[in-house]
Amino acid sequence: MNITIRYGTDSMNKQFDGTPTVSTVLHSASVKAQLGFGDNVRALVNGVALDEAAPVEDGSIVVVETKANSKAV
Amino acid sequence: MAQENLFVIQPSGEIERWEINKRRINPTQAIVNALSSGITRKAAAVFPAALIDKSMVGYANLAVEAKNYVTVSIPVGVMPMNAPFAVKDNLAWPIFDGNHPNMKMFWKVPPSMNLYLSLHLSSGYECIEQHLVAFTPDKRSWRIPVSNLYADCRLCHGRYASISNTILDCCIPAWRQFCDGAWNSDLYSDATAQRRNGAKELFAYKVNNSEITQIEFTGDWTVHCEKVATEYITNSITPP
Numbered sequence: 436m437n438i439t440i441r442y443g444t445d446s447m448n449k450q451f452d453g454t455p456t457v458s459t460v461l462h463s464a465s466v467k468a469q470l471g472f473g474d475n476v477r478a479l480v481n482g483v484a485l486d487e488a489a490p491v492e493d494g495s496i497v498v499v500e501t502k503a504n505s506k507a508v
Numbered sequence: 509m510a511q512e513n514l515f516v517i518q519p520s521g522e523i524e525r526w527e528i529n530k531r532r533i534n535p536t537q538a539i540v541n542a543l544s545s546g547i548t549r550k551a552a553a554v555f556p557a558a559l560i561d562k563s564m565v566g567y568a569n570l571a572v573e574a575k576n577y578v579t580v581s582i583p584v585g586v587m588p589m590n591a592p593f594a595v596k597d598n599l600a601w602p603i604f605d606g607n608h609p610n611m612k613m614f615w616k617v618p619p620s621m622n623l624y625l626s627l628h629l630s631s632g633y634e635c636i637e638q639h640l641v642a643f644t645p646d647k648r649s650w651r652i653p654v655s656n657l658y659a660d661c662r663l664c665h666g667r668y669a670s671i672s673n674t675i676l677d678c679c680i681p682a683w684r685q686f687c688d689g690a691w692n693s694d695l696y697s698d699a700t701a702q703r704r705n706g707a708k709e710l711f712a713y714k715v716n717n718s719e720i721t722q723i724e725f726t727g728d729w730t731v732h733c734e735k736v737a738t739e740y741i742t743n744s745i746t747p748p
Binding site: 442443444445471472473475479482498499500501502503504 | 646647648649658659660661662695734735736737738739741742746
């Protein structure tokens with residue numbers, strides 16, 4: 436399974452064994468290290484935000500974006 | 509219905525023939541909006557920032573979304589820093605809490621940082637949100653360690669001015685509000701140690717008996733910021 440992951444202007448391709456979930460992609464240490472994102476993120480495929488349990492199809496482009504935090508005063 | 513053949517050379521070198529069936533449809537506006545939501549057109553250097561404030565340098569950039577919402581990004585060369593400051597050992601830095609006195613300072617942005625105040629305007633030129641985003645020359649986007657800034661670089665500076673007639677008319681009160689607004693403790697109570705230390709390193713001032721002067725930051729400022737990316741920043745704020 437080959438997935439493209441994009442975070443801002445940076446992107447990378449990664450091979451996964453089997454069908455990964457969104458959670459697998461977002462918590463992959465190598466993906467996080469290469470693209471430079473932390474835990475406060477979500478994944479979009481074709482502009483739609485996906486649940487962490489959702490499977491990611493082969494050839495998908497997963498766009499990672501920073502989540503807006505709630506207001507903490 | 510019409511049919512069209514398209515010959516495509518794939519990056520691998522393989523040549524494909526695509527048989528395309530064309531059919532005219534009449535989608536609802538909601539579907540058009542959904543299909544075109546990711547389409548944004550950008551224009552660089554649309555007007556000089558000096559039209560907003562004579563002290564400003566550089567040019568404003570524009571991005572127009574399919575639904576005619578507009579993002580205008582104003583380059584910030586000197587940022588007003590009206591915030592609670594801590595002073596210790598001839599050093600002053602913004603501490604963004606309610607226990608220290610406010611000081612009205614200015615912060616000169618490092619030369620390698622492209623800082624933009626971006627206004628997201630509805631099709632009726634009403635400012636619906638503002639962002640403050642720093643860019644490295646390679647166009648990566650970063651959240652600077654100030655308060656009043658959400659994780660996605662949206663600003664929290666109170667209500668924005670009402671509807672204006674032109675894009676420039678939107679920018680002038682927004683810039684004034686940005687300059688007059690105070691950086692308080694909002695969105696900072698849960699700031700990480702890295703963020704607090706970043707504020708001390710980036711926004712440091714030297715204090716002596718007669719004056720307070722900025723210690724210009726010359727290192728890699730990104731180590732004191734958080735890398736941030738959203739589709740809105742990428743599509744509408746990142747400089748063309």
